Amino acid sequence: MPTIIEPFRIKSVEPIRMTTPEQREGILREAGFNLFLIHADDVVIDLLTDSGTGAMSSEQWAGVMRADESYAGAKSFYRFEERLIGITGFEHILPTHQGRASERILFELIGGAGKVVPNNAHFDTTRANIEHSGAEAVNLPIAEAAHPADRHPFKGNMDIAALERLLADLGPDRVPCVMLTITNNSGGGQPVSLANIRDARAVCDRFGVPLFLDACRFAENAWFIKQREEGQGSRPVSEIAREMFDLADGATISAKKDGLVNIGGVLLLRDPELLRRASELLILTEGYTTYGGLSGRDLEAMAQGFEEVLHEDYLRYRIRSTAYLGERLLEAGIQIVEPPGGHAVYVDAKAFCPHIPPDRFPGQAVVAGLYREGGIRSCEIGSVMFGGEGHEPPAMELVRLAIPRRVYTQSHIDYVAEVFIALKAKADTLRGMRIVEQPPALRHFTARFEEL
Secondary structure (H helix, E strand, O other), rough: OOOOOOOOOOOOOOOOOOOHHHHHHHHHHOOOOHHOOOOOHHEEEEOOOOOOOOOOOHHHHEEEEHOOOOOOOOHHHHHHHHHHHHOOOOEEEEEOOHHHHHHHHHHHHHHOOEEEEEEEOOOHHHHHHHHOOEEEEEEOOHHHHOOOOOOOOOOOOHHHHHHHHHHHHHHHHHHOEEEEEEEEEOOOOEOOHHHHHHHHHHHHHHHOOOOOEEEOHHHHHHHHHHOOOOOOOOHHHHHHHHHHHHOOEEEEEEOOOOOOOOOOOOEEEEEHHHHHHHHHHHHHHHOOOOOOOOOHHHHHHHHHHHOOOHHHHHHHHHHHHHHHHHHHHOOOOOEEEEOOOOOOEEHHHHOOOOOOOHHHHHHHHHHHHHHHHHHHEOOOEOOHHHHHOOOOOOOOOEEEEOOOOOOHHHHHHHHHHHHHHHHOOOHHHHOEEEEEEEEOOHHHOOOOEOOO
16 A cells, blocks of 8 residues: 555654744754754754654653662673574673664774774764774775765665775774664665675675674664665565674664663673673773663663564655655655665755855754754755865765654654745755854754854
């Protein structure tokens, strides 16, 4: 059937406060044109991120009520651990309070000055934690990833030839690990093929370098493999996901994405010595190894969420509903990163307002315009997030419309499309911006702007 039907019923609702254009103009200016600095109550449709913004199921809430809050060795941890072992095959599992905590622990231990960490494309906190350690984060995407209209089915893939050259030039002593981000968030939510993961594994084996996954959206990536990769269509998504993890030496996971929870993270390791050191650092900075900065309630919700995310009726709805928004924008002549990604639709801000050069942040101009037009909060993925002193300008200037899991209905998404189409009619009125205040790292979270 052509209609996208949500594979759930709605039990509880939360009111949305509607705002006027005049109110939004004042709110926008008070926040320095940075949508991160706007109160959530002032947002009509919130597409800033899909991280921790989803709705939990009745079974997850039931888990919250039966949670064991013992400080050490809680039953809730062992339920969580058993679920993760079953899904990933990893026996060494550390809970953390979110994905960037897993990244911080990992790169504090294996990073450092002179080290280089290649990835298909690092996202913001991954790059920041690598650089905070003194190491260098290097992106090695395939060429097709830089062209929004290219419909390569696996635009998240790593350039394997470039990886081989880098490892040959630097040697394994300078590369503590190779990372693959699945799906590739900064590249448009695009998936990585199983063949590409296998190829990266083979190169890592030849050079004696560990392979790690940034596996925040592992289930969505596995669904794309099932749908698009030759020979994978008859396999269960859970089996594909397990093979992805079997190919890796470790993984960082923000459970706020495919864990379907509002807080939580995971660090998966195979090396017993690295586990020992990571456990010591976890206890020092996060909490004991059986809670890692989380409550038993969080562990229970994560255990259930990691099961539900692999349900194929859920994944079919999730990916199709994202594609629905992308298709509506394409039909209206709005260029997106094609094909639509798993967790978000990425609009090509360069094409949307070609009169604004990259150093005047066209993505941020579109973000501000969407809020003015309809109260939609979105996120720039371009020269604000990834530019700045010491960094190469990004290949694309994008606006990410990240769709929270199990939160919005089709009418909400239709509204988003209508607002974008209305903004397109006046795109030539959008103004470039300059930064008037920024922190030294992760500037997109707190920078303030003014229109030019």
